[in-house]
Amino acid sequence: MKWFGACMILLCTSWFGHRYSMLYTKRERQLKQLIFSFHIMDAEIVHNQRPLQETFSIISEKVADPLKQYYQSLVNEMETIITNLSVIWEKETDHLLQISALQKDEIIVLKQFGHTLGDYTLMKQHEQITLTITYLEQILEQAMEERKKYSKLYTKLGIFLGIFLVILLM
Amino acid sequence: MLVDATILFQIAGIGIVTALIHTVLKQMGKEDIAQFVSLVGFIIVLYFVVNHLSQLFQQMKSIFFM
């Protein structure tokens, strides 16, 4: 029975450690997907002059959750007649903070982008997209470094803490 | 004998794990938490040792003052 309890404790703390470490991995992956989605946006807008709702629909088919959900919600919100796209964009971006591993830095960049979305000429829109991609790439670089540094360590921390508790309660 | 093997392993184990956690935290850059953890580990070990020493002294007392 004691061994069972010990295993449970160990498994529990290890799992927490692993989950925390996965946040770093997920953030990196989601940032890459976000940048990818902006590249698609750029291509569709500049080459095909595609309207935004269609563009979001195309993007949502090409990315995975939670970004898939994000873009799909935008598509759904645009089904009815709306007054201001930037309001909707901000609302959905706030929601994205809740459902994804993305952090405040990139969410702020996204919100900034929302203020310029769909209101300018082709050239300016392209510039805004390119600028946003640059910012996101900078953030990605940082996130990659953080992942390399921290993710394995948090997993280890979880395991060690487990062993510590087990020994203590032996 | 007087010293229970389990306790010995416990003290050793805590010591090792504390050292490991300290290293991991230091690698993460969280020096302050690392020091704190080491302190906690040390206190726990100290507690164990003191506890056991007091047991030892009790036993000694009972042998000599029977």
Add this chain to the structure above:
Amino acid sequence: MLQMEEIFQLFSPNVKKMLEEKVYNQSNQLEEIRLRIQKPIELNFFQNHILLDYTFTEQERMYFLRQLTNHSIYRMDEPFKQGFLTISGGHRIGFSGEVLTDEKKIKEATFFNIRIAQEIKGIAKPLLNNIKEGNTLQHTIIFGAPQTGKTTLLRDLAKQISDDGMISQKVAIVDERSELAACKNGIPQLDIGVRTDIMDNCLKQFGMFMMIRSMSPQILIIDEIGSIEDVQAILEAIRTGVTIICTAHSNNMDELMERPQLKSLFEQQLFKRFVHVTRDTNGAFSFTMFHKKNEKMNFYKVHKR
């Protein structure tokens, strides 16, 4: 008033309500809605115009542009080069404002003219039998003063020829200003017949030959001929065997025949049918058909809707 929905929803709710009220009784007489920055919105009916008690503000302008492009204003780049945009329903929105002289396109559109599409199906029916000689359709030219309905007539003529069971010919339209078929993304918004092909937004001189080469039409429909290039292209086209039906600006037949650019067209007496379009104060259309100078054939009067 279903056809107005596409236009009304371009405006913010307050304006939309106002428009619906003012247009209610005269909906089929509405010809234009004009928007000017910082000025009241103007509604142009056939006989009168109304200035709404609502100023077209910058905010309203942005709302308008956003609704027009579905929040994707970068899509205005092409229309800003052309100077107009066709929306679903066939209505045409022209714009003006600050222009970038170097790039020959509009930088900021602050004046808009929404021309309500005027499709009157059946208006050309009385003409059908009369533009034939035996079983062949004759080269026809429709002329009249501006805003008399030449384009409306031409459009229905194309449809009637295309759809009619007896005549049914392959019709090709060169729609230089996207007014006849009002194509949106290549899809005609107005009814121009089931056997009709369209070359949208293309200069007549090139469009005509592209059509003849690629679509082997029997009838070629062209709106507003006026330049020497147009005339030369028509003469060439006639030589290939297509029948031409076109329109031109002119107040009367004498003036038409005397126009320097069009003279060579009539010298060879290729055109056997001339339709003079006029409109009276009630908006009713009148068509007078000639088959030679001053030789009247028939006279029709058609009431609007």
